[in-house]
Amino acid sequence: MVIMTNGFVKGCLPEELKRVLRSVAASWGDVIDDMGALCVIRLSGAMTNEVYQINWPTKNGEIVRKVLVRIYGEGVEVFFNRDDEIRTFECVSKHGQGPRLLGRFPDGRVEEFIHARTLSAADLRNPEISALIAAKMREFHTLDMPGPKNVFLWDRMRNWLREAKSLCSSQDTKEFSLDTLGEEISMLQKELSHDHLDVGFCHNDLQYGNIMMDEETRSITIIDYEYSSYNPIAYDLANHFCEMAANYHSETPHVLDYSKYPDLEERQRFVRIYLTSTGDVPTEEQVEKVVQDVEKYTLANHLFWGIWGIISDYVNKIDFDYKEYARQRFHQYRLRKLALLDS
Structure with missing residues (x-):
């Protein structure tokens, strides 16, 4: 054996x-x-x-x-x-x-065991594969799951923040400004919560390792549902875009390269395919509105996975530099916050 x-x-x-x-x-x-x-x-x-x-x-x-x-x-x-x-x-x-x-x-x-291959970081940038993922995401978001269909994002972040505060040293609490993160979460919730946003059953962790593809049928399977819940679909799309900056099979799996974040044309194409996959014909204005909402929800993603990284550094024994990962997510949050919220 x-x-x-x-x-x-x-x-x-x-x-x-x-x-x-x-x-x-x-x-x-x-x-x-x-x-x-x-x-x-x-x-x-x-x-x-x-x-x-x-x-x-x-x-x-x-x-x-x-x-x-x-x-x-x-x-x-x-x-x-x-x-x-x-x-x-x-x-x-x-x-x-x-x-x-x-x-x-x-x-x-x-x-x-799913007889399909797990995608690679490069696959997410392949236009054909990306189109298949967009259509599968739309299908996943329309699943009718049992239980309340309320947005879970903000409560989960607050619960995690309490956990992070209980675990962290005073040095980490200061470095990551944990005492003011609650205010950031509340501010984001106020800025990003709108009646026009579609809420669906979201995966919330749509990195390439959680997506599989059958090479013969070209069918996509989404796996690993630990973080799944009802959320604005803009949050899930934003999560997927953010994951394009990651390569968890590199020599430095914790390092994020935001030069690989999809450009505007790629994001528009993905959203257009997502919206049309069920037979709808969205206007360009509708596509652009979703693209804008998704971009703003990258901020919630950075906070979400930043807090996750802090906690993971204390509780998880997997060989991964969680704390450095958290630093990068918080840095990206600060870097993009003013521009995105003013837009």
Whole structure:
């Protein structure tokens, strides 16, 4: 058995996970007698959980079964309610929008392995792939999910800010101006909350690693719903644009390159495809209004992920410079704030 991990003890899987894997295998008519027959491969790029691909051969050896195992990151329960996230996962799956949940164990879960490739940072700038993502986002935003359909963004940021204040040293509290961030959140909420904004079920973390594409059918699958909630769709589009500045598979995965942020023409094209994907024919004025709203919601994104980075530096053991990531998000917020709010 090959294991590349910080989460698993080398050469040994948790007993609860073994039980789930045997159960999943049995449901497919397989028998896993020897755990040594498993091949365990760590998948890189995740910053909240640890993710693994686990393979085993069928009896006749003609087929290799594959599942995805997600080990929950330490301390990440401060960001979201795990039970709520599981319910979201199951509901999205029932809508045919993502992988099936195959089993759960105390420290994680087993998911259906999607036979598609995870996108790369460069893929987000590919016009053909970007158009497919835009259409899939519109489809995702119209999912009818259970529970209240209220905007969750502002309350979540305030909850996270309280958590950050409780964790941070006085030095970090001063550096990141945590004592005044509450005022910034309230100001943004007042400036960005408008009746004309469409609210939908948003992914809220649409980086390239959470998007998969079947090379044959060119179909897009959005995965990983830990941060999903109802929000203005402008916030989700802004999140996706901001993620174009990131490459989590580089030698410096925490460094953001805003020269790769999409230019106005790219943003207009994306929004136009997003709006027309359901058969609507928006006017240029409608497209431009959404583009403007999206650009302003980048500010909320910078605050959101800046606070996330501060907390993650204290609670998450994944090898990632969360604090430097937070510095860059707050710097970008300050850099763009006046221009965007005055526009």
